[in-house]
Amino acid sequence: MPPYILLNHHHPEFETRWLQETNSTNTGTASGMPKDSAILRDMVMIYGSIFVAAFIGFCWVRKAFPKPYTIRMWTAEDDLKNPLAQEQYGFFSWIRMLFTFHDDEIAEHCGLDAVCFLRTLAMGQKLCMVGMFNALWLIPIYATAESSKETDRITDWVVQITVSHVPSGSARLVATVLAAYISFGYTMYLILQEFEWFIEMRHKFLRKPRPCNYTVYVSNIPSEIRSNQKLEEFFHHCFGGDPVVDAKVRLIANKLSSLVTKRENVVAKLENALAIEERDGKAPTLKKGLVGGIPGVSDAVGVIPVLGGAMTGDRVNAVDAFARELAELNSDISVRITVMEDILLGNASTDALDELYPSARRIFGLSKPSRYELTETDKLLSESDERKQSNKLSYSDEKIDNSMVANGSHSGHGNGIKLIPSSVSKTASGAVGSVLNTAKGATKVATNAVGSAVNLVAGEREGEYYSGGFVSFRTLSLKYAALQMLHHDTPFMMSVAEAPNPQDVFWANVGRENKELQIGKLLSRAASVGICLLWTIPMAFFATLSTVEGLKEQFQVVEDAVEAFPALEPILQQLAPLLVVMFNSLLPAILEMLSMWEGPVSGSVVEALTFSKLAAFMIIQTFFVTAISGAILEEIKKLVEDPLSAIDLLATSLPAQSTFFVQLAFVGTVTGLAFENIRIIPLVLAYVRKFVGPRITKKQQQTSYFFFRPLADPSEFEHASNMAQFSVLYFMIFMVYQSIAPLTCFFLGVCFMVMRPAFLHQFMYIYPTLPDSGGRIWINFIRIIMVCMTVAQLTLVGLMGLKKAGIATPLMAPLIICTILFNAYLQQQHFRVAEYLPTKECLKVDIQNGDDFADSLVKGAYLQKELSDKEVFPEDVDDSRLELLGLKSVEEASPSSTVLLQSSEHSRSNKAEDDDVESRGARSLLGNLFSR
Template identity: 25%
Template sequence: MDSYIQMLADSDQDNPGLPPGQLGKYQGPWFSTQLTLSLTVGLASFLVFCWLRRYERFKVLYKPRTLLKGFSPHEVHDHKSFFGWILPTLKTSEFVVLQLVGLDAAVLLSFLRTGFYFFLTCSILAFAVLVPINYRDHGTSEGVPPPTNGTSSFLPSAISSTAPLVISTFKPHLKHGSTVYLFSHLAFTYIFTILALVFLNRNWKRYIPLRQLFSLELAQSIPARTVMVTSLPPHLRSERSLAEYFENIRLGEVDSSSRDRDARDSGCLAVESVVVTRAIGSMRELLERRTSALATLEKAWTKYLGNPVPVEGKKAVSGYDREAEVETILRGAVDAPDAGREEEEQTGRDPSSNGRLIDVDDDEQEDPEEDLEAQLLSRVKSAISTPGRKRPTLRPHWFAKKVDALDYYAEQFRRADEAVRKRRKGKFRPTGVAFVTFQTIASAQVAAQVVHYPSATEFHTELAPEPRDIHWFNLNLSASSVFIRQVLVILTLLILLSVWSVPVAALATLLSWETIQDVAPRLADLLGRSPRLRGFVQTTLPSLAMVAFNNVLPMFLEALSIFQGLPARSWIELSQLKKYHISLLFTTLFVFITTSTYTLLRDISESPAKVLDKLATTLPDSRNFFVSYVMLAGLAIMPLQLLELATVIPRLFYQMFLTSTPRDHAELNAPTSLNLGVVYPQALLIWTIGLTYSIITPLILPFATLYFGLAYLTYKYRFLFVFYRPYESRGQAWPLAYNRVGLGLLIFQVFMLGFFTVRKAFLLVVLMVPLLASTVYTIWRLYRTYVPLSRFVNLSQACEVANGTGADDIVKLRKGHPVTRSQTHLNRGRYGHKGEGVYAVAKNPHTDYSQPPLSEMYPGVLNTGGPARYGHPALFGALPEPWLPALAEPKETGAEVPQAVKDALLVVDLRRGWRNLKRAAKQGINLGGDNEGESSEGGRRRPRATSWGSMPSEEDPSRAWRGSESSAAPSPRREDLLSDEEDDLDEEDEHGNIPARYSSFFPHRPGHNIHFPPTPGNASETEDEG
């Protein structure tokens, strides 16, 4: 006991055993300082969150998922008390999360729960057995002898000073490195390894049923039955020839003369539709130009009228009808002369220099009803009254006459819009990528797993990503381009890690006590007077700085993953997961080795055998830092994530400076999505650190347990209330996480092997070899056993579901976890085909959500759910129309509405009624309802859809679903699967709405005769880009 007290007193002596500049001595009450800081930040964040989430005005920040279109609350969403959300969130099973949110969320929560129970079990065993043995041998809770000059006890001073006294009453005096001490470390190395493998195996067994049953439940969805084909040979780069190829694959003896189509299709891979992607050429630039012109136009109107448009007070605007203005923008000013465009073509002069801009459609000009409407409504534009504000003007060019700014921007938009629509009607060259949708999920699974072509570089198949998951810019890259990109990404990553290690290593060196004394002696004197400040600088600041550095890395790594050329957004996330995990291991776990690189090189030159000893000596010396790091990550950073500061702070900036139009406000309220490539590496790092130091520093285990427990609660809440993930990766993050947990397990064993080598316990070193070998084999064996079922759906159940006899397992999945059909709308609605967008509808005076926000999948098109048939968004995506500010709602003061407001509303109603009546008469619609739905071919040139889910055929991909008479696929029993949901997910085939060019090919449609086989000699239906 006296030697222990003397050790605490001799804290200013140098430690000759440490490398120069090594952060090895954490002096002062660093543990209590770090614990106080972490608890303060964590509790404050948690309480502030519990307070804010109760208010309706903060719902868009902390409950945006509940504001999505079609959201139906579950019982977990009904609790609004201060702490009332905690228990319901924890009690919500992962099967409920699977049905409400999706597979990726359930898999992540399962991994976090596994980590919690694993570290909880290790904590109980370590503190029940290992910690008393350490106290018995060293008088401290740690698994290594304490340094003779540093404060190394992790426990509060009262415990650390009294515990040795209690244990010393019944322990004999043993020398350091006793047999019991070393063998206990070996035993716990075996125990922790076996526990880790058991928990990993249990998680695999939970993951596989989730993966299989989730896929079987969506077996009739288009993504589940679609295969992506890459590197197509030239003679198969047409929809018909590719469909003929798959349908010619006979899996059994079938009479080709049979008239029963079901009998014929039972022996082949029956194809429902085929889409060969096209090289869009200049479409991207045209869409960007159109989007830019649209944004400029909307901002000009917002600046002119305000948002919302005032209808009361001194600034009240009268005579404004938003729909009429949008119609005028789309069609052009019909009251202007008809010679503007001809003058521009003949003289090259801009017609805007002569006055009002025009865009007259000849067909519409010849219609007498259009002329009548123009005459009746021509005065409305000039009738807009804005007190104190004139209609804006501008000079299109230097020294040009001023023209009306709104008309000028409208003309620019019309030209860009016309260029896009005209280019969409052109010809586009087919590429080597295609999407083939089969009639059953079983056919898709077979087609994705077989080798189709004798050439190894052609005709590769794999399960297709979901339409919203596709990164269209990377889809058509050539194999050589992808290879060059991958090489450049690897080189860039190595350079990035090398550069990144410089400031991190410098930070670790500058924050070591020896360096502070050398570089800043006055600062060292100041820190020496305050033990708490000294502990804060030497322990808390390094962990804070490391967290800050690690949070910056994902931005660079995501850019690298995108540049790598991966064709799916989920694949980009998984690639980012790999890169980020390697970066964290390098910059965090091994950063203290890099600070003594010179010493390591010198030891290697003198004696290569010292390298392992040096590693085993250096890593334990960094144990205090890693306890501090895990403590900060679990107790402070994880609760802080509940405040959504990464979303709130940028939102405030955008709202104050960059948000003005209704579209801007609508996009600002859209919910965020969780990036799995950032979440998993951080949890894997804590797992690796906690396991590596579990025996050397058992106190790290409770903090690792708290990290995984708080992460489970935090992410489950965010999945249920905050995040909306528009696509699924089919749970493919777990196999990657499993491999990296196995890597962490091997790092732990290698570290313990070096530890025993330093202690000269060669018998224990020999006993570690079988553990290493068996661990490698077990990790490999588990991966080989389970990974096929993680990538594909088993053919047995897939065929049963296709035949309508395999719904029992799906019923069992739902049994005990009741979720209504409406509550799964946000999850299952992602696989629907109506094209309806899912976006926030939070009450906001600055937007009325009349349109979906712009899509993140592809710029320039609306977020209407993505093309259901894998049509390219540039060719088939719904185009946004001008979104002008809406009228402000009159204040409810109880007074009579002003007559000016009544007149404005009356004018709007009359205009809408006239427009609807004229449109109905022109399209040949019987208003009496006798021939509803019939229309003539003389409809409007640009029909405006009443719902964003039913756009014109020019803007939609093919909408032929499996409900059609020619491509109906067998489905499970409806009474078991509650497949009335199919009415929500699928629409009846509409042959008349199929685009004339580059739509899905349906081989079983009338008039599509199959000719076998397609050969390179036959002309393929390719069209050159026009």
């Protein structure tokens, strides 16, 4: 993170020194205090040397040890490998190579977010070049200003080329306003050009054949259509025809989720045991114990069930134990998923659901209207139910025992999973074959299996629908029509938004209720404001330590060292921005955690929320809190009483601090790029990972262990923090100082110039493409830049007022009005056009692709993890080996599993003949629900 928090002034000694140092801008001769020119000279010598050394060092290590710096060139992962990065190039030639790639190529293989970040850096460089052009004629005007008592004390040449050297009331201040017109006018022109570029790139992104481009996320779904079928029927009524390919409302599946998690752990253990067996030539063993009354195997992670065997003290084959448990878990999970699918499809007996789980009708959308007379639609549904009942025998005399089975077929369950009632188990284990030979027996088994199905998903809310889900459409035009429609007359109800990539979905936040989301947003924003206001309190201590005087006072060893070596003092002088950089590195993690309170459904949304908070934090802290030279609470009270006094406050404080802001930008760039490109921290973590965590199999070696990442698993690029640091902060500094301290533009121009190739290299060779939000952060960036322009112009107005510029001050009014009108112009259509794909573009793609193009692309793409895989097996293991382990044997299914699966097939056959009648009835019923 950048040093965008200036130092607090609570400490008396620090306040005295700070005022003296800032006054040096007006005098340039404060006794005993370093001049601005000396500070900049020392900064360039120290951090310039660091930058040159880091650059040469990076070029050397990249050539000598290419693996850590060209990950996307040698990785075997298809999602990470970059075809553009298949050559390493020479010591310096890699820089030239980077500029040969087109934006379309970078967007395709590095992501649109990466291209947008690089474009903001290029945009900053263009603006700085205009600032440099202005500096060519502004610097002579400022340096040759007429003499006055106010400016005679200024002897430092850095201060002499700023507006501080121009006396009050001078006509030369018109040049400052003219430079502002040129700079801000070009900024508005450049924003229009960038919008034109971004809209084209954004529409290309939205046209790509990706599941998220055909899918919307629906939140706060009304209870009457809260199911897959009814949600699909709703959009069928919206558009007619067959508009929906897939509709998935998230289900509460806590029990299934816990089993899936346990299965993942068992698979990892089995892969580890197989690797040890292959390495050592024999399988590892585990100690058998008696756990919970069930014979089992205990290890460091949990209980490994084993059927039969000796008692405590014996050793068992770990591979066989893990394989047996995995087979049991695959069987259980497969059955549970199958049964839940049958219930969701309506294949289960509704009478059995009423008998065993009364709320299941409501949960699975099977309830009938009870307070209204039967309509024609209700009669259709009723006839369908009667036809079902004619195919079933009554089971009212059959009392279902809900006690769970602990027989031999499931005695091996270390987790204590009970699948079916005891009556079903007796039927299954006694005479499964004979039961299936008679219609009465088959019906009774199916009926009892429905009862066990309900027990599988039953719980306080197990199996119930959340209020959010994903709807995938057949064409792009249908998706964007649904995205821009108002679907309900209640605020926040039936809200439709862009869907994230399937791999980027935060399933824990899908379907959260609106009340919970509103509370989370309120708490998140309140906490963000509180942190923003209170962040200066801990900074007061660091502010004291970041000055030579403060260090001398706090540490005697520092005072002795400075007295012995006076040359050490200018080096310590550069600690101020460095300490601030280190302290503020904590801020992105804190604000990201606060963003999660708002319930985002994807990582790209989290990045966009975090970026907005960081940008606001930067502007407030850097250009408001910094300007407060007294007690913070007292100054805030004044601002509340008189908000317009903020302009005078900024105009008084900011012009005297240009040198420090140059330090912030230069130090942030040098230290940031040194750590970013040489990858000091990732290399240390990757080295530690070689000795920490599981690392026997190749898969384990390439997987992160907590925050220790191997080279093959690079972290994602932090777009929010980097864009807030290297774009928003630097743009704000430029806009404030480009006409009052034009030397700033040269330093910022150098920063932007070196950052673009440095980050482009990282995108090409290091960072993965996904997640990619498609430029969401860029849209927020433009909105924030418009705020920065207004703040900078108001600051300039205040400065002109303090300078008593009778001509220059009113000349600022047209510029401010033009900026406000320009912002209003952009808000009308530009952001909307950038957010959605136009209908004419949608139709072009839809006609080219055809109606069935999206079927294979999105079908099942947004299925929640718990329902996606019925069986999972160890990776890189032959099928013959899996068969020897009993993982792919046809006899794996237990009797209870057989009963459940057979009952599901029986229910499907009974339901097939009723589908047409029930479908017509459901459509009419859905229309009646909304008409009522």
